Amino acid sequence: MAxxxxxxxxPFFDPKAVAIIGATNKKGKVGNVIFENFRMNKERGIFKxxxxxxxxxxxxxxxxxxxxxxxxxxxxxxxxxxxxPAPFVPDTMRQIAEKGIKAVIIITGGFGELGEEGxxxxxxxxxxxxxxxxxxxxxxxxxxxxxxxxxDTVFLPExxxxxxxxxxxxxxxxxxxxxxxxxxxxxMAGIGIGKMVSYGNKIDxxxxxxxxxxxHDDGINVVTFYIEGVKDGRKFMESAKRITRVKxxxxxxxxRTEYGAKAASSHTGSLAGADTIYxxxxxxxxxxxxxxxxxxxxxxxxFAALKDKLPxxxxxxxxxxxxxxxxxxxxxxxxxxxxxxxxSEETIKxxxxxxxxxxxxxxxxxxxxxxxAERYRVAIEGFVNDPNVDAILVIVLFQVPLLEEEKIIDILxxxxxxxxxxIVAVAMGGKKTDRYARMLEEKGVPVYPTPERGVxxxxxxxxxxxxxxxxxxx
Amino acid sequence: MAxxxxxxxxPFFDPKAVAIIGATNKKGKVGNVIFENFRMNKERGIFKxxxxxxxxxxxxxxxxxxxxxxxxxxxxxxxxxxxxPAPFVPDTMRQIAEKGIKAVIIITGGFGELGEEGxxxxxxxxxxxxxxxxxxxxxxxxxxxxxxxxxDTVFLPExxxxxxxxxxxxxxxxxxxxxxxxxxxxxMAGIGIGKMVSYGNKIDxxxxxxxxxxxHDDGINVVTFYIEGVKDGRKFMESAKRITRVKxxxxxxxxRTEYGAKAASSHTGSLAGADTIYxxxxxxxxxxxxxxxxxxxxxxxxFAALKDKLPxxxxxxxxxxxxxxxxxxxxxxxxxxxxxxxxSEETIKxxxxxxxxxxxxxxxxxxxxxxxAERYRVAIEGFVNDPNVDAILVIVLFQVPLLEEEKIIDILxxxxxxxxxxIVAVAMGGKKTDRYARMLEEKGVPVYPTPERGVxxxxxxxxxxxxxxxxxxx
Numbered sequence: 023m024a025x026x027x028x029x030x031x032x033p034f035f036d037p038k039a040v041a042i043i044g045a046t047n048k049k050g051k052v053g054n055v056i057f058e059n060f061r062m063n064k065e066r067g068i069f070k071x072x073x074x075x076x077x078x079x080x081x082x083x084x085x086x087x088x089x090x091x092x093x094x095x096x097x098x099x100x101x102x103x104x105x106x107p108a109p110f111v112p113d114t115m116r117q118i119a120e121k122g123i124k125a126v127i128i129i130t131g132g133f134g135e136l137g138e139e140g141x142x143x144x145x146x147x148x149x150x151x152x153x154x155x156x157x158x159x160x161x162x163x164x165x166x167x168x169x170x171x172x173x174d175t176v177f178l179p180e181x182x183x184x185x186x187x188x189x190x191x192x193x194x195x196x197x198x199x200x201x202x203x204x205x206x207x208x209x210m211a212g213i214g215i216g217k218m219v220s221y222g223n224k225i226d227x228x229x230x231x232x233x234x235x236x237x238h239d240d241g242i243n244v245v246t247f248y249i250e251g252v253k254d255g256r257k258f259m260e261s262a263k264r265i266t267r268v269k270x271x272x273x274x275x276x277x278r279t280e281y282g283a284k285a286a287s288s289h290t291g292s293l294a295g296a297d298t299i300y301x302x303x304x305x306x307x308x309x310x311x312x313x314x315x316x317x318x319x320x321x322x323x324x325f326a327a328l329k330d331k332l333p334x335x336x337x338x339x340x341x342x343x344x345x346x347x348x349x350x351x352x353x354x355x356x357x358x359x360x361x362x363x364x365x366s367e368e369t370i371k372x373x374x375x376x377x378x379x380x381x382x383x384x385x386x387x388x389x390x391x392x393x394x395a396e397r398y399r400v401a402i403e404g405f406v407n408d409p410n411v412d413a414i415l416v417i418v419l420f421q422v423p424l425l426e427e428e429k430i431i432d433i434l435x436x437x438x439x440x441x442x443x444x445i446v447a448v449a450m451g452g453k454k455t456d457r458y459a460r461m462l463e464e465k466g467v468p469v470y471p472t473p474e475r476g477v478x479x480x481x482x483x484x485x486x487x488x489x490x491x492x493x494x495x496x
Numbered sequence: 497m498a499x500x501x502x503x504x505x506x507p508f509f510d511p512k513a514v515a516i517i518g519a520t521n522k523k524g525k526v527g528n529v530i531f532e533n534f535r536m537n538k539e540r541g542i543f544k545x546x547x548x549x550x551x552x553x554x555x556x557x558x559x560x561x562x563x564x565x566x567x568x569x570x571x572x573x574x575x576x577x578x579x580x581p582a583p584f585v586p587d588t589m590r591q592i593a594e595k596g597i598k599a600v601i602i603i604t605g606g607f608g609e610l611g612e613e614g615x616x617x618x619x620x621x622x623x624x625x626x627x628x629x630x631x632x633x634x635x636x637x638x639x640x641x642x643x644x645x646x647x648d649t650v651f652l653p654e655x656x657x658x659x660x661x662x663x664x665x666x667x668x669x670x671x672x673x674x675x676x677x678x679x680x681x682x683x684m685a686g687i688g689i690g691k692m693v694s695y696g697n698k699i700d701x702x703x704x705x706x707x708x709x710x711x712h713d714d715g716i717n718v719v720t721f722y723i724e725g726v727k728d729g730r731k732f733m734e735s736a737k738r739i740t741r742v743k744x745x746x747x748x749x750x751x752r753t754e755y756g757a758k759a760a761s762s763h764t765g766s767l768a769g770a771d772t773i774y775x776x777x778x779x780x781x782x783x784x785x786x787x788x789x790x791x792x793x794x795x796x797x798x799f800a801a802l803k804d805k806l807p808x809x810x811x812x813x814x815x816x817x818x819x820x821x822x823x824x825x826x827x828x829x830x831x832x833x834x835x836x837x838x839x840s841e842e843t844i845k846x847x848x849x850x851x852x853x854x855x856x857x858x859x860x861x862x863x864x865x866x867x868x869a870e871r872y873r874v875a876i877e878g879f880v881n882d883p884n885v886d887a888i889l890v891i892v893l894f895q896v897p898l899l900e901e902e903k904i905i906d907i908l909x910x911x912x913x914x915x916x917x918x919i920v921a922v923a924m925g926g927k928k929t930d931r932y933a934r935m936l937e938e939k940g941v942p943v944y945p946t947p948e949r950g951v952x953x954x955x956x957x958x959x960x961x962x963x964x965x966x967x968x969x970x
Contacts (some may be wrong), residue, residue: 032626050897136854180558183895184926197820199865202895206926207945208691250823250941274821279788281828285819285860314824314948315924345759346671346750349724377719391673421657421676423524450677450789452658452684471681474788 027234030157031227033125036171037071037101041123043092043114044105045075047083052129052177053105055085059174065338069172074099074183079457092117100292101125103165103175110134111161112146119154125223126151127175129158135162148225150256157231161224164198166218167205169215170241176218178202189214190243190326192236196250204315213323214461216241228253230261244325246318249272250286251450259307266308267493270486274312275300308489309492310482317478323468324479325486332487333413337363338480340386342417343393343425347450347473348386351415357435360484369408376400385387391422395429406441413480417473420455421447427458435465444483448476485491501708505701507599509691510645511575512546515597517588518580519549521557526603527579528652531557533648543646549572566591575599577639577649581608584633590636594629600625601649602634608697609636609800613765622699629703637696638672641679643689644715650692652676664800666710668703670724672696678722678789681742686934687797690715702727704735712740716798720792721747734783740782741967744799744960748786749774773918782963784956791952797942798953799960802918806961807887812954813879814860815924817867817899820925821947822860825889828951834958849959850874865896869903870880876907880915885956889950891922894929901932909939913944918957922950 035324039058044053049374062082063069073086074095082086092114102109102123108130118126121491128147133140144161151158159165169188176185179408188206193208193215195201201220208215217239221227236245245265252258264272280295286392304311311417314316338360342348355362365373365385373383381397382388387405389397398416405411416434420427438484447469449459459469518527535558545968552563563569564586566576576597577627578585582604592600601663603620607614619634625632632638636778639649643662650659660682667682667689668674675694682689682864691713695701698870703721710719717829719739726732751760752771778785786792812834816822829836837861839847847857856862861879863871879885891909894901912919921943923933933943945952 037951052897057896078579079550132854176896178897182897183928195820197818198822199818199893199896200820200924203818203821203924206895207924207930208926210926210930248820250820274828276823276825279830281830282823285814285823285826288819288856288858289860314946316946321619342675344671344673345762346669346674346722347677349671349750349756352759353750353752355754380606382762384762419673419677420654421680422673423529423652423656424773450674450681452680453680454657454682455677455680472788472790474565 027231028238030124031231031235033100034127034166035168035173037125037173038097039072039074039098039100041074041076041089041092041095041099041102043102043413044104045077045083045088047080052430055177055179056103056105056175058179059176060172061086063172064175066172068169072096072098092121095121099123101127103127103129105129107178108140108143108161112143112150115147115150115156119150119156124156126156126158127163127165128158129163129165129175129177130160131162133161144223144225150427151226158226159219160222161225164201164220167215168216174200176205184209186215188243189216191215191237191322192245193218193243194232194245195220195248196222196224197248198320198411200248208319211319212463213319223313224253230254230257233261233265233271237268243329244322245269245271246322247271248302248315249273249275250277250319251382255303259303259367262307262309265490270329272310272318272321272325273304273309274310274311274315274318308486308493310486316475320470320475321482324446324483327466328467328483331442331444333444333480333484334487335412336409336484337412338477339363339408339411339414340363340403340417341389341398341414342403343389343391343422344387345388345415345417347417347419347448348388350479351417351448351473352386354474358478360477360481360482363411364410366408366410367406373404375379392424393422394424395426395433398430399433401438406437411443413483414443414445415448415473415476415480416445419451420449420458421451431458431462431465434462434467436437438466444480446470446476446480450475497672502712504598505709507574507583508601508633508640509642509647511599511647513546513550513570513572515550515563515566515569515576517550517576519551519557519562521554523655529651529653530577530579530603532653533650534646534818537646537648539634540646542643545574545690546570550622569595573597574948577603579603579651582601582614582617586617586624589621589624589630592778593624593630598630598634599711600630600944601637601639601653602632603637603639603649604634605636607635607711618697618699625700629655632700633693634696635699638675638694639837641689642787650676650679658683660687660689663690664715664718665689665796666691666713666932668692668706668719668721669694669722670696670698671722674722682793685793685795688800688938693937698727698778704728704731707735707739707745711742711860717743717803718796719743719745720796721745722789722792723747723845726750729777733777736781736783740963741956744803745783746786746791746792746795747778747783749794763794767912779867782960782967789947794944794953795956798957801942802957803906804965805916805918805959807918807954808961809885809886810834810958811884812951813837813839813882813885813888814891815872815875815879815888817863817865817896818891818893821893821922822862822889825891825922825947825951830962832949832952832955834955837882839884840882840884841879846878847875866898867896868898869907872904873907876911880911880917885917887954888917888919889922889954890919891947893925894923894932895925905932908936908941912940918954920944920950920954924946936941942968
């Protein structure tokens, strides 16, 4: 089973040769943008496979030979990307079956989302696929983005949206526009996406298949889903239970309320289902539910860095150079169901001995506004060595006058590396802060723009660690 | 009463001449940064008053004559900014009283926050002030920032943090570091701050005084507070009731939970008080409570643009070019206690007549991923004319291929101007989206990065409108 799904989905993420059916030289058209994505990634040396545009009316695009039919395609073709009008897709699928291609991304819309006629087309396509062992992503989707291999079927040109760098997060989205916006946002936020899959009407490849695949994908530390509805609940649960024992899964499930469910039904025709059922399913399978997309990526960022360094318990230590931020973080610890660590007497003594009298040794520890990086080192050293502390939130307001920015970054990175307690940072501020935050993240310390978001991310780590303890202790 | 507070606080925000007591030429020192702030703002032509550095040991700084004592100061001095060690402050206050200066900002820390000795000093200072009609901001604070008049006592140099542009938001913070981080953040986000006051231990000028002042400040549309504790509850409530009839007040009150209250007590010595009492006070006085600082500024941004265009009811209309975002927004409408507008039959008919068949006429209306700006115009026109819609959330995923970015910005700005219904936008994405969002905001349409935050901001407008209806209908 395991190897089977890996083998089946591999061509979607790393094809030997991709056929772009409906490729065109008309700028801005879907079939042109997708062709250009592959062509440019080949030029950049990222896409290593062959590119075969298919169009009965053209002989050549940008120096590439155009094939007039699927039949003519070279035999190494293992992925077909389809962007031709819906009514022509079933016949093309038959040719693809004949040709022996086993992986197809159908970008084209105008299927099930438009009613009975489209649903009929979908059934026809699905039956051809099923009978011939073809796996299908889509239809009505933006498809796949893999920065490492150069697969990019996102038909929004780079002039309209940026692509994120590679990283250990997989992102799966039922909504194409949301997927595009998220890639664009991740690029700006410096968040690395290893694989993105937007599967639209998901007539074949679904959440469960992807979870089974990602179990075996060593480049992926954490899987995030934007879901409006799940069709096969049992299959979903079984795959979810398998993957969450190995790596964390985060789900943003919309259609929670009556209003949302109604909107989802007219969007992807999904039956949102009673939200309490989803809550129960997520809880039972160890999937972490995100409240909104900021939460989803806040969690993904934490797990991408700290999946193998989960907190042993729920006792949080807070270090700050601004009292107000420490108060807000303390409130958040209570709000998200965690506990404030009670520092040991040794730690308090150690801090007091090494602090000036106006710094506050406690939890939160306030190194106050005249701090330098060394005072932070004292605080972190104390917290790391305290057996009563499970995880550490370090709030760094880089604006305070005497704090050496690069030195505090190095200190945080150093302790993240040598301590077995996860460290999460909070940095509030403007452009300069943003730059320092990026530097910190590159060194393995996830950074959040508010105390609440930092604590909420820690809470995700704690909950997942508790789940693992429960299922593995069984 | 009204004119009195305006007259008393005026020198803090627009002094004829400022004395900087403890000015020094030592780079990076508080007394140097504050002097430099004023000096540079005078050079830029923003600060129009006179600048009098005071230091017994210097004769001249950067070409400015240095006064050796308060006694020597010219008679037009109406604001003194103090940054000398705490034990010297009472004597200086006596000289200030003698000199007849009526407004003092005490930056210096080391007072009440450090225990009984400091509290005694504070009482001494307060008694001198009281006996001589002097108003005091601080001690232990970063003071005042007013971009329009060039008053800037924030002792974090511009190399460490940016200053925001001018705008209709007043920001009051009990926490100095938080205030600095917020200014820095507002600068990056393009949010205009008209006046910032950080009052630290607030021995004299407090929240109530500031609310009474801001009632009369025509440049300020909305007042935001970060508070850890209020000392005089009755005074606070009376001022709050006065100002909220005229302009909205948003409060972020930390120390909500047991953990937070404990942290607040060791930060500013504030008694956080039972959180339910604050909830009741805010509700009764029409203050809108923010959940966190993102919420605080999300609300401030909405009110800054739309204070005079509040929704008549709670029925929200949603327009989107991405179905997923529409579902999330619909969920948020329920979550934040609003209602989805039921579009009239005329509107549905109008939309259907003017939409292509695959666009979804409803609420949400989904103009779908192949939309251009004109299809958005149709949708907005329909919603604006529908008597069942009170406020409109327009989600614009700028990434979709055919959408002309500047045209949709102009259309939104046009309807914001000509319709009496508030329009709030949501734009999710990266750098390009950020730039378009900024353009939209400059044209009077507040923009949020997620559907949830957009709807939550709308909910703030609705709640405040309801409060006004209630108190004015009495």
